[in-house]
Amino acid sequence: MRTGALLAVVTILALAFFGGTMLTMNLNTGMTSMERRLGADLMVVPQNTTQKAEALLTDGSPSTFYFTKDIAAKVEQADGIEQASEQTYIASLAAACCAEKLQIIGYDPATDFVIEPWVASQFDGTLEDGQMIAGANVNVSVDGTVELYGRTWPVVAQLANTGTSLDNSVFINLDTVPDMVDASAKVAKRVMPAEYADKAVSTVLVKVAEGYDAQTVAMNIQRLDPTFSDLGYVYPGGITATTKTALNALVTYLAVFVAAIWVMGVIVLLAVFASSVNERKREFASLRILGATRGMLAGILLRESALIGLGGGILGVGLASLAIFPFSALIGRQLQLPYLQAPWPAVLAVMGLAVICSVAIGVIGSLSVLARIGRPEAYLTLREGE
């Protein structure tokens, strides 16, 4: 009964610690991954689409927005730009390939500096017209194709998980965008007017030259044309200020929650251990009479409490793992934040730490009992149980 109660408390502590830490770590991994994927210092997007652009990069719904190529070309003239590349975003309807709506991203392999470095590890060819690179969550058929708008598109590579909405994206080159728009018109609502199909640009991704910062370059762009001050400017380096704030808030809540559970748990543990002394006074008194040293009694207690800690720790980590690992995708969707499974060495380290902390808390819990046993004439205290 006593052992069961102690085991349950330690299990809850380990579960909270491991679960909380894993959630925090996965969110941070997602964030880092997102930041790494966004190699641009500045994104110039159409008027009033800043939030949509941010959402697209974090974990929001797919969307379609664009301005025209001539604006893009003009933007690229601004002072302080080292590299600029255009991308076009189209939100598909629910497609056969995917559980959710798909984000189609058209990019220019000739100027791109964002997608290709990331793709390079899995695909080192050139993305030809009509070909696709699929995000991690896209269901690619066994024959290496995706069916979209009634057409079959060959997939040349599938990317690793990023924990962002990019996982629900397919990448095509800009020249394929008009084909995609045509295809959409044949089977569903046309995703954009035909006349814009070959000149729509959703964003100009900018890498700033050395010595410039993204804000200065944004100012330079706005100086080019008075109407450019209406454009949206997204700073992926400090991106997603909103995402980061939300993430930080969530991490803080998690930390407070885990800390509160631990404080309560430690109090309960101490109480249970303290009450267990009364239960075991007679046992300890017997052992003392038979010639057990204080060290032997301490050894018995420490071994028991460490075993309870170890058992509870493993149980807690196991239970948390059952929730966290199989339902990783669901958790990511529910949180609406970049959520990516941390690398296994880190996960194993946290598992180890959770178990070590559980053992430590078990041992610490038994210290009050040890102190009572260690007192001179502890026998008098112990034989109160007689």
Place this chain on the structure above:
Amino acid sequence: MTGSIEAMNGTVTGAMDDDTTDSVAGAIAHESRTAAAQPAPLVELKDLTRTFTRRGAPFDAVSHVNLAIMPGEFVAIVGRSGNGKSTLINMVAGLVRPTSGVAVVDGRNVAGLGDRELSLLRNRTIGFVTQSQTLLANLTVLDNVMLPSTLYGNTPSGSGDVASEQAEQRARTLLERLDVADLADSYPRELSGGEMRRVSIARALMNTPKLLIADEPTGDLDQTSTDLVMRLLRERADAGTAVLMVTHDPDALAWADTVYRMDAGVLSMA
């Protein structure tokens, strides 16, 4: 616990006079050297006192007790409850420290021993039958009886499997002598009060102690069992074990060589 004993291990401080301790110990050593022909007492209590505080007022639970028990001597102490009998035997076993005076067991000043030496003395030299039931609930009767022989590895007489087998054999023999051999594989919760008492006695005798301390050993026993236990204690005494028994039982007194009375902490001949 109140009282003036502060030391965890070793030297007794406070109310006890160090000079007195030294002189008593010295005197005992001197006596053992000079009286070579006579065996030294196994237990020697000199001016042994233990003071407790009750409602702010100090009182002597044991007051200036002097007593010597020779090997093979069977001593019984009678007296009403609360008159210091248990405190006295607890001081002899080193479970309670004296406020003043000295308890010497097998040539060693009990209060001057460190925790390990004292624990070893309790394990190897002293067998203790407590007033209350102190069998470990999660061990079988046989394991309970063998427990003293396993605390410090195996008994001094041997080690390894052979010693373990010898210990088991000895435990079974003791259980048989006390007529509880058929309960060897039972757990304490399955035993009656009298059976538990007899198992406790077997456990106390497991390491063949030089001194057997028994606190009300016949408390829960019927006449037949009382006779059984007392006959065994008498045999142990006849074989050279010093026996110190505290009892209320008039039937048990007849088996003792010497009977003392304890009244308000003061020991006198009955």
